[in-house]
Amino acid sequence: MYHFLQAWLSAFPQYNPGTRPNNTVTGPAEVNLFVESYGGLYGPIFALYLEEMNAMRRNGSFPFNKTLEISLASLGIVNGMIDVKTQTGYDPRFAGNNTYGIQAISQLSMYNTITAFEQPGGCSDMVNQCRAGQAMNQFGDNTQIDFICYSALGQCNDIQNTYSTSGLSFYDIRQDFPSPIPSEAYLEYLNSGQVMQSLGVQVNYTESSNAVYYDFGATGDEINYVLSDLATLLSMNVRVALIYGDADYICNWLGGEAVSLQLAQVAPYPYTLNFGVAGYADIVTNETYVGGEVRQYGNLSFARIYNAGHQVPAYQPETAFQVFARVIFGTALATGQPIDASTYRTTGPPNSTYQSSAGASAPNVCWVRAAPDACTAPQLADMQAGKGVVLHGVWYENASQYTPPASTVAAGKPGTPLPSTPAGSATGSASVAPTGVFVATATPSPHKGGAGRTVVGGVWVAGVALAAVVAGW
DSSP states (O other): OOHHHHHHHOOOGGGGGTTTTTOOOOOOOEEEOOOEEHHHHHHHHHHHHHHHHHHHHHTTTSSSSTTEEEEEEEEESSSSOHHHHHHTTTHHHHHHHHOOOOOOHEEEEEHHHHHHHTTTTTTTHHHHHHHHHHOTTTOOOHHHHHHHHHHHHHHHHHHGGGGGGEEEETTTEEEEESSOOOHHHHHHHHHHHHHHHHHTTSOOSSSOHHHHHHHHHHHTTOOOHHHHHHHHHHHHHHHHEEEEETTTTTTTTHHHHHHHHHHHSSSOOHHHHHHHTTTOEEEEEESSSSEEEEEEETEEEEEEEEEOSSHHHOOHHHHHHHHHHHHHHTTTTOOOOOOTTTTOOOOOSSOOOOOOOOOOOOOOOOOGHHHHSOOOOOHHHHTTTTSEEEEETTEEESSGOOOOOOTTTOBBBBTOOOOOOSSSOOOSSHHHSSOOOEEEOOOBBSSSSSOBBOOOOOEEEGGGGGHHHHOOO
């Protein structure tokens, strides 16, 4: 990734945020790195590597004038697996007692699984054994330590997989497996002949590789300890934002919250003292909607996004965008207001207790290119028996089940905003498209769930600033 950024920003300086108009001097390329799921492990490592390369560049380890300084401004982690030891213990807790009132496993199973996690030779104990040897196994070539770490991962996976008896989606506890959200339509798009030709690729697009997955698992890669990396980033004034959809099981928000508190304990002194005592504040998405809650002190934040599964933007796109923009701008995640990161701390209740209704599970969509994860067992059996019909990448029992998309959907054109304007008042020149970044001055009422009167003030920031954001991301 580092070498790609060096090549890309050098070859296309117009995309380098360090390039300023009417200035021949190129400043640091300030970038914002956002990762998701397993990115909770590689994101911190990638981020710290960028900073290490900058240090090597400054000390002359490689040519200063022939390379670019790539300065990391923020690291956002969405429903990340960051620390197995901290998070796995919350899997049975979330499955048995969550804010949707869904009991995915019995209370007895929940307590038995928690005991199995904590007992000698269990997940927690095995993780400690693995980590004790990882310092001597930097390249994963010590077979003895690999086996210990592989065994530890197996113990932890057994804890997590207790949930599989529920028949619910690992990525959205409100949905039966397989869940239709997010849509797998992009698989058809990326495999279309026109797109493949435009990209110049020789092979079709496959979503994931089991070969790579098993090779990572064979070394117990998931056991890696990265909280120290995140703590180092905080000491370098990099913004670290942990963002969790509260319906996800596999990287659930209870475990994410525990990670944030654990991180604060290994972070520099101000965080140790202040983060844990910060209260939860509403995330004001727009004039009528609160999209979640956030605990924030300085550059560290933990956000719980309501009614969102594993891939938060697929469920709550507007709230995800507001949080994304506020992380990049370095403003308060709750409101978008400017803050002094050296002293800012959210106020509110000490715990996030908002309860929500799960609603009915949506029917699955049997995308052929994602069949194992998108189709039910009976659908797979019928498909293998040659039954049914495939239309636009989806398997149906018969063609009459297909419903064509509406022809009235407004299509976007690159570089041209849609002919709709957001609610609220835009500032700046009328010729500059607003970004949709919302800065709240109050909280909507009723402030949970978004359906209510417009009683909150706010402002939509003009689009001139977003060009730097896009270039930096």
